[in-house]
Amino acid sequence: MPQMAPLWWETLFILFIVKFLLMNTIMYFNKPYTPKSSSMQKSMSSNEFKWEW
Template identity: 65%
Template sequence: MPQMAPLWWEILFIIFIASFLFMNTIIYFNKALPPQKSLTDKKASTDEFKWKW
């Protein structure tokens, strides 16, 4: 009979795999959606630097 790992090792491994997949899905959908706040901030910041000589 093969030697088996303790149950808590298997639970930690399953939690690690689940958190890894969850983190990757969050990163994927976060990059898929365009950030709208940064575009408006960039437009506002470029208007501030128009020099009037």
């Protein structure tokens, strides 16, 4: 009969995998809320194509 790990090792390992996957999916779909004011967007868009050589 082959040696087998105790059941609690397997449950801890499976729990770790589930936590890891859940954390990665949450971090992937979590979009940070960064509000930008309209004046900031206008200034950024107006300065975007000003080239000074």
